[in-house]
Amino acid sequence: GAVVSQHPSRVICKSGTSVKIECRSLDFQATTMFWYRQFPKKSLMLMATSNEGSKATYEQGVEKDKFLINHASLTLSTLTVTSAHPEDSSFYICSAAPTSASTDTQYFGPGTRLTVL
Amino acid sequence: GENVEQHPSTLSVQEGDSAVIKCTYSDSASNYFPWYKQELGKGPQLIIDIRSNVGEKKDQRIAVTLNKTAKHFSLHITETQPEDSAVYFCAANRGSYQLTFGKGTKLSVIP
Numbered sequence: 001g002a003v004v005s006q007h008p009s010r011v012i013c014k015s016g017t018s019v020k021i022e023c024r025s026l027d028f029q030a031t032t033m034f035w036y037r038q039f040p041k042k043s044l045m046l047m048a049t050s051n052e053g054s055k056a057t058y059e060q061g062v063e064k065d066k067f068l069i070n071h072a073s074l075t076l077s078t079l080t081v082t083s084a085h086p087e088d089s090s091f092y093i094c095s096a097a098p099t100s101a102s103t104d105t106q107y108f109g110p111g112t113r114l115t116v117l
Numbered sequence: 118g119e120n121v122e123q124h125p126s127t128l129s130v131q132e133g134d135s136a137v138i139k140c141t142y143s144d145s146a147s148n149y150f151p152w153y154k155q156e157l158g159k160g161p162q163l164i165i166d167i168r169s170n171v172g173e174k175k176d177q178r179i180a181v182t183l184n185k186t187a188k189h190f191s192l193h194i195t196e197t198q199p200e201d202s203a204v205y206f207c208a209a210n211r212g213s214y215q216l217t218f219g220k221g222t223k224l225s226v227i228p
Contacts (some may be wrong), residue, residue: 002163004160006160032214034214034216042216042220042221043206043218043219043220043221044161044206046215046216046217049215056164072130073130093160093161095161097214104149104165104210104214104215105149105151105163105166106151106216107163108153108160108161108162108163109160110159110160111158111159111160113158117196
């Protein structure tokens with residue numbers, strides 16, 4: 001149980017294009033999902049908190065117009081990197097907090113490696 | 118805001134020995150402390166967690182201890198195996214389900 005998937009696992013795109021990453025909770029509902037960014041050999045940096053049916057909350061320094069987040073259902077959140085540039089290349093990981101959980105438990109997806117040429 | 122410090126950054130142990138990773142947190146309101154294992158190129162996997170009303174929790178070879186007064190918690194892995202080699206992250210909650218992560222510990226188990 002508690003499986004989170006991400007698609008795609010790896011994407012290469014040209015500078016200036018937009019890329020959409022999907023995050024799905026496969027066997028549970030998640031009112032809240034999170035998007036993280038991880039640089040090589042570094043810790044996870046929270047980018048935004050996504051709540052189903054409402055606007056995402058972005059961390060300080062994260063451009064909301066560049067990283068568009070949509071949480072349309074209790075099992076799906078999407079992150080769109082708009083007008084991607086090489087500095088956006090990174091490992092993007094989502095996590096989901098089960099609606100039924102009594103703790104702040106988060107389950108992570110396998111991550112998406114984005115490379116912008 | 119919450120600040121989580123994690124030590125050591127790297128740890129090498131012989132197979133069969135124990136490994137201990139320590140974390141401290143700053144926000145006394147934090148009450149949930151998970152540990153994640155991350156293998157290369159993969160997402161973090163929850164391996165054990167503890168809430169502040171408990172001092173210790175154990176799951177087979179893995180245990181976590183929490184000292185709420187001192188604001189530190191530790192991960193203990195006994196009888197380490199090569200497949201335990203990975204990066205381990207501690208975390209503490211800071212409200213609204215959000216977690217603040219430590220910087221990670223790269224554990225290498227030498228056969």
